[in-house]
Amino acid sequence: MGNIGNVPNAAVTAEELMGWLRRFHDLVIKNQAELTQLDSAIGDADHGINMARGMGAVMQKLDGMHPADVNELLKTVAMTLLTSVGGASGPLYGTFFLRFGRAAGSVRELDPAALASALRAGLAGIVERGKAEPGDKTMVDALVPALDAMDTVIKNGGDLDTAVTTARDAAAAGRDATVPLVARKGRASYLGERSANHMDPGAASMALLFDALAAEFAG
Ligand code: ADP
Ligand code: MG
Numbered sequence: 764m765g766n767i768g769n770v771p772n773a774a775v776t777a778e779e780l781m782g783w784l785r786r787f788h789d790l791v792i793k794n795q796a797e798l799t800q801l802d803s804a805i806g807d808a809d810h811g812i813n814m815a816r817g818m819g820a821v822m823q824k825l826d827g828m829h830p831a832d833v834n835e836l837l838k839t840v841a842m843t844l845l846t847s848v849g850g851a852s853g854p855l856y857g858t859f860f861l862r863f864g865r866a867a868g869s870v871r872e873l874d875p876a877a878l879a880s881a882l883r884a885g886l887a888g889i890v891e892r893g894k895a896e897p898g899d900k901t902m903v904d905a906l907v908p909a910l911d912a913m914d915t916v917i918k919n920g921g922d923l924d925t926a927v928t929t930a931r932d933a934a935a936a937g938r939d940a941t942v943p944l945v946a947r948k949g950r951a952s953y954l955g956e957r958s959a960n961h962m963d964p965g966a967a968s969m970a971l972l973f974d975a976l977a978a979e980f981a982g
Pocket of ligand 1: 802807809810813814849850852889892893895900901902949964965
């Protein structure tokens with residue numbers, strides 16, 4: 764990470780975004796068994812496997828890559844996820860990174876406000892593709908509060924450090940709040956009321972994405 768310190772408008776570079784993705788990969792591997800176990804309760808026991816395969820493929824693609832800009836990097840990530848993951852999560856995360864990159868554009872770095880708005884474009888892609896609303900017990904339930912928290916910090920003049928740590932905490936709270944919910948989207952919805960009292964696996968992996976973001980850009 765660069766010398767961001769407490770400068771409110773410090774930018775994140777494409778190289779640092781690669782560092783974030785590396786951290787996400789590492790967290791997915793570390794939590795692979797748990798993600799799969801969550802999916803075994805309300806799905807088909809493959810979420811950890813899907814995410815590990817997808818992010819493993821991304822790491823291979825990124826190895827030795829020197830992206831010209833943020834969009835090129837995130838487009839590569841997106842296409843790799845779209846082509847390497849069979850489950851619902853592949854197209855959803857793939858669309859997230861595709862829209863995120865497109866919104867960021869062909870730039871070398873993003874200031875916190877640009878990062879937040881590009882992430883929100885990623886959310887819009889997930890919603891367009893999967894039609895989930897907050898409360899449907901999906902990855903959206905971790906992503907929406909994280910982005911809302913980030914926007915609030917930035918709007919109030921907070922720095923990147925505060926924005927990403929607040930987003931991380933909000934994502935974790937959103938993940939935890941999926942436990943009592945009845946699933947209305949994806950495989951878990953087939954279980955109806957029986958999907959309650961289990962944490963959503965996609966919300967758990969999305970919270971890891973924000974753990975990785977905070978680890979890369981805070982402190
Ligand atoms: P699959 O359900 O095809 O086995 P995964 O197990 O990899 O795929 O991913 C399951 C996760 O995907 C769920 O826990 C949920 O968070 C997310 N998900 C499923 N359908 C949707 C949807 N329509 N919108 C948003 N997220 C979804
Ligand atoms: Mg599954």
